[in-house]
Amino acid sequence: MSPTIILAILLIFLGSLRYILIPYASKNGRKLPPGPRPLPIIGNLHMLTTLPHRGLRDLALKYGPIMSLRLGHVRTVIVSSSEAAELFLKKYDAVFAARPRGQASNYVLYSSKGLSFSEYGPYWRHMKKLIMSQLLCQSKIESFTGLRREAFLSLLEELKSAAAAREVIDISGKVGELIETITYRMILGRGNDDKDDLKGIINEVLSLIGAFNLADYVPLLGPLDLQGQTRRLKKLSKRIDQLMENILVQHEQARERQGECDSTHEDFVDVLLSLKKQHDINSQADDNHQAFTIERDNIKAILLEMMGGSFDTSFTTILWTFAELLRNPRVMKNLQAELESVIGTGKMVEERDLGKLEYLDMVVKESFRLHPVGPLLIPRESREDTTIEGYYIPKKSRILVNAWAIGRDPSLWSQNADEFYPERFIGKDIDVRGHDFELLPFGSGRRGCPGIQLGLVTVRFVLAQLLHCFNWELPSGMEGKNIDMTESFGLAVGRANSDLLVKPTYRLLFG
Ligand code: HEM
Known part of the structure; x- marks a missing residue:
C-alpha cells in the first residue's frame, strides 16, 4: 500500500472519531x-446533487426553511424562505456579512485582495x-452609454445581413x-485579444471559483489534491498574474505617452x-496618511472581479x-407591442428610454425570479x-440563501410559480434590488451586489x-416548448445546452 493511501486512511479514521464523538x-x-x-468525514456532501439549489429545495421541504447540513x-x-432570508440578510446582516475563503479566491484573486471574498x-x-x-x-455607468450603443450597432449590422x-x-x-x-472595453479599454487568451483565462477563473x-470542505484531504484543483489553481494564478501585469504596464506606458486622460472616459484600469x-x-506627503494602500495586487484582484x-x-x-x-410567443408579442408604442419603429431604443418600458421591466424580473444566475x-x-428563531448558529457557519427556491415558492407566487408569467408583477411593488426578500437575484444587505445598476442597464x-x-x-x-432549459451549475447557472438557434427578420422602418 502506498504511503499516500495509508496517510489518507489514517486521516479519515482520525476525522471520523471527531464526528462520532461530537453529537450533531x-x-x-x-x-x-x-x-x-x-x-x-463527508457529512452530507453525498446529498448535494449536480444542481444543488434544486436538491437543497427538496431537502428544505422536509426539514424546513432554516436547515442545517454538514458539508x-x-x-x-440553508435558508429557503423569504421570511428566513429577511432575518439572515436584513435583521442579522452584520452577523452574516463575512465570506468563507477558499483555495480558489486565495490563488486567483490575490488572497482575496478585491471585494467579493475579502474579510x-x-x-x-x-x-x-x-x-x-x-x-x-451612476455617472461612470452613464459614461459608457456610447460604448454600449456602438457595440450594439455593430451587432445590428451583422444581424441585418x-x-x-x-x-x-x-x-x-x-x-x-x-x-x-462591452465588458473588456469598459474595464480594460480594449477588446478581446487572442494573443493573450484573455477570454480563456477569465473563463477558467470563473469555472474554478464556481467549482x-x-x-x-475536508481540509484533511487538501494535501492529497485528489481532484487536481490545487495544481490547476497554482498554474492558473501564474498565467493570470502575467496577463494582468501586461495590462497594467500597457496602460502605464500609454499614460506616459499621452499624459492623464479625460477622467470621464477612462476605463477601469485607468481609474x-x-x-x-x-x-x-498622499502617503509620501503624510506618513500617517492611510490605513490602506492600493497596491498592484489590489488593482488586479478588483479588475478580475469586475470582469467576472x-x-x-x-x-x-x-x-x-x-x-x-x-x-412564450404571447409575452414576446406584448413586449414588442410596448416597444412599438413607446419607442416607435422609426428609431432604435436609447438607454434613456429604458425607464419607460414597464413590461420589459416585468419580463426581466420574471426571468430573474425563475432563473437567478446565482441561485444560492x-x-x-x-x-x-447567534440564535435565530430558536436555532443556534455557531460562529464560522456557512450560510447559503436559496434564492432559486424562494423564487419558485408557490406560497409566494401561487400555483403557477413555475410558469413564465410577467403579468404577475402588475400592481405589485416588488423590485430586484434586495429590499423584497421574495426576489433576490442580486442578494441583499451589506454583501449584496454592487453591480446592480450596471447589470440592469446592460440586460x-x-x-x-x-x-x-x-x-x-x-x-x-x-417548437418553443422543445427549447432545452436544462441548467448547468457553476458560478453563474446558465443553460446547459448553450446554443440558441433563431432566424431574425428586421422590423424597423429605417436602414
Ligand atoms: C445581471 C447582473 C448581475 C447579477 C444577477 C449579480 C448577482 C450577484 C449576487 C447574487 C451576488 C451575491 C450577493 C449576496 O451575497 O448577497 C453578487 C455579488 C457581487 N457582484 Fe454581482 N451580479 C450582477 C452584476 C454584477 C456586475 C456588473 C458587477 C461588477 C462590475 C458585479 C460585481 C459583484 C461583486 C464585486 C460582488 C461581491 C460583493 C461583496 O462581496 O461585497 N456584479 N452579484
Whole structure:
C-alpha cells in the first residue's frame, strides 16, 4: 500500500472519531437547525446533487426553511424562505456579512485582495466605497452609454445581413461576443485579444471559483489534491498574474505617452491607476496618511472581479430571458407591442428610454425570479455565535440563501410559480434590488451586489434592442416548448445546452 493511501486512511479514521464523538444534533445543549444526519468525514456532501439549489429545495421541504447540513467539516445553514432570508440578510446582516475563503479566491484573486471574498471589516468597507464611488457609480455607468450603443450597432449590422439572407444564427454566440466587447472595453479599454487568451483565462477563473473544491470542505484531504484543483489553481494564478501585469504596464506606458486622460472616459484600469498614483503621493506627503494602500495586487484582484461580475451574469440573464420569450410567443408579442408604442419603429431604443418600458421591466424580473444566475447567492459566513428563531448558529457557519427556491415558492407566487408569467408583477411593488426578500437575484444587505445598476442597464438595453429591431422565429420544425432549459451549475447557472438557434427578420422602418 502506498504511503499516500495509508496517510489518507489514517486521516479519515482520525476525522471520523471527531464526528462520532461530537453529537450533531446539538451543541453545548443548544439546538441547531434541523437537517439530515451527516456521515463521518463527508457529512452530507453525498446529498448535494449536480444542481444543488434544486436538491437543497427538496431537502428544505422536509426539514424546513432554516436547515442545517454538514458539508465535509463545514457546518452549513440553508435558508429557503423569504421570511428566513429577511432575518439572515436584513435583521442579522452584520452577523452574516463575512465570506468563507477558499483555495480558489486565495490563488486567483490575490488572497482575496478585491471585494467579493475579502474579510468583512475596515478593508472591505474601504474597497466597497472605492468601487461604488469610482467604478460603479451612476455617472461612470452613464459614461459608457456610447460604448454600449456602438457595440450594439455593430451587432445590428451583422444581424441585418443574416436577416436579409434568411439565415439561422446562434444568438447565444452573438450576445456572448457583444457582452464581451462591452465588458473588456469598459474595464480594460480594449477588446478581446487572442494573443493573450484573455477570454480563456477569465473563463477558467470563473469555472474554478464556481467549482466544488473538496479541499475547502475536508481540509484533511487538501494535501492529497485528489481532484487536481490545487495544481490547476497554482498554474492558473501564474498565467493570470502575467496577463494582468501586461495590462497594467500597457496602460502605464500609454499614460506616459499621452499624459492623464479625460477622467470621464477612462476605463477601469485607468481609474484604478490614477487612484493608486494619488494614494502614493498622499502617503509620501503624510506618513500617517492611510490605513490602506492600493497596491498592484489590489488593482488586479478588483479588475478580475469586475470582469467576472460583469460578463457571465449579464450574458446568462439575457440568454435565459431570450429563451423564455421564444417559449412564450404571447409575452414576446406584448413586449414588442410596448416597444412599438413607446419607442416607435422609426428609431432604435436609447438607454434613456429604458425607464419607460414597464413590461420589459416585468419580463426581466420574471426571468430573474425563475432563473437567478446565482441561485444560492455567494456563500456568507457567520462572524459570531447567534440564535435565530430558536436555532443556534455557531460562529464560522456557512450560510447559503436559496434564492432559486424562494423564487419558485408557490406560497409566494401561487400555483403557477413555475410558469413564465410577467403579468404577475402588475400592481405589485416588488423590485430586484434586495429590499423584497421574495426576489433576490442580486442578494441583499451589506454583501449584496454592487453591480446592480450596471447589470440592469446592460440586460435591459440588449434585450430591448434585440426585440425592437427584429422579429425572431425558431428554425423550421422546431417548437418553443422543445427549447432545452436544462441548467448547468457553476458560478453563474446558465443553460446547459448553450446554443440558441433563431432566424431574425428586421422590423424597423429605417436602414
Ligand atoms: C445581471 C447582473 C448581475 C447579477 C444577477 C449579480 C448577482 C450577484 C449576487 C447574487 C451576488 C451575491 C450577493 C449576496 O451575497 O448577497 C453578487 C455579488 C457581487 N457582484 Fe454581482 N451580479 C450582477 C452584476 C454584477 C456586475 C456588473 C458587477 C461588477 C462590475 C458585479 C460585481 C459583484 C461583486 C464585486 C460582488 C461581491 C460583493 C461583496 O462581496 O461585497 N456584479 N452579484
